[in-house]
Amino acid sequence: MFRTVPVKGKRQLVLQSKLIDLITQFNNGDGVSIQLKRIIGVILEKVSRTDELVRRNLDLKELVESQIAENARLRKEIAALKNSNMGLDEVxxxxxxxxxxxxxxxxxxxxxxxxxxxxxxxVVISGISEFGGTFSSAHVSHDFDCVRKILDFFCSR
Known part of the structure; x- marks a missing residue:
């Protein structure tokens, strides 16, 4: 009744279209009772819903896998940045x-x-430590942050 079809390297259960066509033809025939037609209709509806859920599940699985890969990449990048900052602080x-x-x-x-x-x-201001790093870009960033804090202090009063 079901067959597996590869989709982007994954397997997805798909109801064969020939089987669906045969069931639909049988259901539309004159020799089928109304009760059996209802049962077949419900079964076909459930099968189509199940197929849709399987498709949505595969899409969500791909999304989760890509998010996990991105998360791992970002964690490695953060660790590398932390390690590089530690190296700067130790010099x-x-x-x-x-x-x-x-x-x-x-x-x-x-x-x-x-x-x-x-x-x-x-300019020496009491209470603000002097930057001890060796890189001028880090020194400029530190000075900028200090000036911003001073201006924020005066603007808040």
Whole structure:
């Protein structure tokens, strides 16, 4: 009565159309009692509903599988981002002494001068920590967040 047909690599139960045609012809014949016609009609209706439910179930199964795959991909991406952030936090900012001892051409005077230059451009606000990272983009992001917090504080009053 049922046969399996591959659909996108999956199996789906499908009632053969020839069998449905035969049952419909039998049901429309004159020699069939009204009670039997009703029973056959109910059975055909149930079969068509079941086929529709099977189709919907397969669609939902594909959707769930794609959502699971996307979820796993996003979890891996989040873990990679966490690992990369951990690596950034563990790297100490370069110190003048470390640069000098690593046979770099930077002298202690040059390093002090650059630190004084940076300090002359800086604004120090009590209660806001200074960013200790090495990347300028992270430093800009930190400064932007601090300014936003300050402005939010003043706007809320």
């Amino acid at each position: 100490p900012p370069p110190q003048c002494d470390a640069l000098k001892s690593s046979n770099n051409m930077i002298s202690r005077v040059d390093c002090d001068y650059s630190q004084r230059q940076e300090m002359s451009r800086s």
